[in-house]
Amino acid sequence: MSDQITFPDVVNWAVPFFIAAILIELLWIVLKGRGGRYETRDAVTSLILGAGSVASGVLLGFIAYGFFMALWAITPLDLGTSWWVIALCFVLDDLRYYWVHRFGHRIRWVWASHVNHHSSQHYNLTTALRQTWTGTFTFMMVVRAPLILLGFHPALVLFCGGLNLIYQFWIHTEAIGRMPRWFEAVMNTPSHHRVHHGRNPRYLDANYAGVFIIWDKMFGTFVPELDHEKPDYGLVHNLGTFNPIRVVFHEWVGILRDVIQPGLTWRERLMYCVAPPGWSHDASRDTSADIKRKHLAKHPSDRGSPGFTAPE
Amino acid sequence: MPLSILVPLVTVGILGIALLLHLLGLSRPVALSDESAARDAWLSEFPDDAPLRVLLSRNRMAALVETPKGRGVVWPMGADTTARYLTGARITRRAEGLRISLPDYTAPRIDLVLDEAETGVWAASEEQDA
Numbered sequence: 001m002s003d004q005i006t007f008p009d010v011v012n013w014a015v016p017f018f019i020a021a022i023l024i025e026l027l028w029i030v031l032k033g034r035g036g037r038y039e040t041r042d043a044v045t046s047l048i049l050g051a052g053s054v055a056s057g058v059l060l061g062f063i064a065y066g067f068f069m070a071l072w073a074i075t076p077l078d079l080g081t082s083w084w085v086i087a088l089c090f091v092l093d094d095l096r097y098y099w100v101h102r103f104g105h106r107i108r109w110v111w112a113s114h115v116n117h118h119s120s121q122h123y124n125l126t127t128a129l130r131q132t133w134t135g136t137f138t139f140m141m142v143v144r145a146p147l148i149l150l151g152f153h154p155a156l157v158l159f160c161g162g163l164n165l166i167y168q169f170w171i172h173t174e175a176i177g178r179m180p181r182w183f184e185a186v187m188n189t190p191s192h193h194r195v196h197h198g199r200n201p202r203y204l205d206a207n208y209a210g211v212f213i214i215w216d217k218m219f220g221t222f223v224p225e226l227d228h229e230k231p232d233y234g235l236v237h238n239l240g241t242f243n244p245i246r247v248v249f250h251e252w253v254g255i256l257r258d259v260i261q262p263g264l265t266w267r268e269r270l271m272y273c274v275a276p277p278g279w280s281h282d283a284s285r286d287t288s289a290d291i292k293r294k295h296l297a298k299h300p301s302d303r304g305s306p307g308f309t310a311p312e
Numbered sequence: 313m314p315l316s317i318l319v320p321l322v323t324v325g326i327l328g329i330a331l332l333l334h335l336l337g338l339s340r341p342v343a344l345s346d347e348s349a350a351r352d353a354w355l356s357e358f359p360d361d362a363p364l365r366v367l368l369s370r371n372r373m374a375a376l377v378e379t380p381k382g383r384g385v386v387w388p389m390g391a392d393t394t395a396r397y398l399t400g401a402r403i404t405r406r407a408e409g410l411r412i413s414l415p416d417y418t419a420p421r422i423d424l425v426l427d428e429a430e431t432g433v434w435a436a437s438e439e440q441d442a
Contacts, residue, residue, distance in 0.1 A: 039339070051322045246420075
């Protein structure tokens with residue numbers, strides 16, 4: 001069984017491309033006067049979160065990699081590294097990404113890690129780099145376990161994950177409208193991902209795809225971007241700080257405060273960790289389902305339209 | 313990529329982009345054009361609690377909002393806005409206006425630039441909720 005396979009750390013090698021692409025997008029917006037917005041502190045916060053995410057990978061990456069190598073040691077399967085294995089691994093890891101991402105919006109413990117990616121009210125290429133520092137603590141590495149046990153080497157799986165992340169960089173832009181129809185049908189695009197970042201009731205909990213939008217179409221979470229409803233970016237309750245530490249840890253602090261409040265049952269304390277974001281023991285807050293329901297109460301004609309077809 | 317290259321690259325990249333954005337004039341906070349803009353900004357955060365009264369600061373950089381559920385404040389977050397209720401707020405007078413300290417990890421401090429006359433009005437109003 002091959003233990004010494006290495007692949008390039010593609011995300012780090014892509015950093016010069018990220019910087020160049022941000023400068024090109026900014027130049028485009030300034031010269032054309034359209035295609036998105038930039039603001040200094042918002043962009044700097046995003047970039048610091050990106051740098052911190054790389055640093056947390058360096059510091060904590062050994063935990064996930066150790067887990068994967070332990071699985072690799074026990075699996076009798078080894079698919080090798082031929083081109084079709086790499087291609088298959090990329091597709092299956094994208095399916096893995098879809099589910100981890102969906103859990104990231106439906107389980108508060110995972111949302112606590114992912115929320116900072118949605119915390120900007122802007123949508124530009126710096127937003128793509130607004131990545132988590134606390135992903136290790138969500139334990140979502142277990143979702144990759146089947147891939148390792150099926151015989152995909154951990155280094156290959158992480159390589160495909162890196163390619164997936166790089167693909168998602170360019171879709172964080174308003175400078176691109178829509179891609180050709182065939183491309184929009186299969187691939188995740190700026191249009192599809194703008195929907196994912198929208199806080200409009202219609203767009204909540206939609207388009208979890210990484211590379212292939214087909215997963216959302218298969219699993220019933222696809223919502224198209226509507227020309228008459230521009231996405232309103234950010235969180236349901238937007239942050240009142242650009243402090244990167246507060247941005248990164250605010251939902252973890254929220255969970256802690258909720259869990260330790262007096263007078264709760266153990267079930268309620270657990271629900272504050274694992275229920276969908278917005279759940280509360282006294283129903284004083286709104287989940288995305290509540291927000292959609294309230295919207296439909298005010299706008300009944302939207303019932304049955306994209307984003308309001310079926311409760312999750 | 314070796315850290316000896318990556319770290320300087322990232323550092324220079326962040327500083328360079330920040331400087332460029334600032335020089336392009338993209339650091340200016342948004343101003344609330346009128347009471348209606350302040351009302352919309354509040355409703356964007358709290359759609360179920362429509363303002364009964366809106367008091368816009370003279371520099372249009374903040375608004376005090378009175379709703380059926382209590383008082384709140386709208387203020388700029390860069391090119392956008394956000395809003396919070398004033399429940400549990402601690403109000404401190406500063407030379408430039410008021411500082412609102414909230415028991416909220418996501419919005420711990422709001423510095424309002426107000427002239428002397430409106431500082432008194434705002435402080436009195438906000439302290440009712442503190």
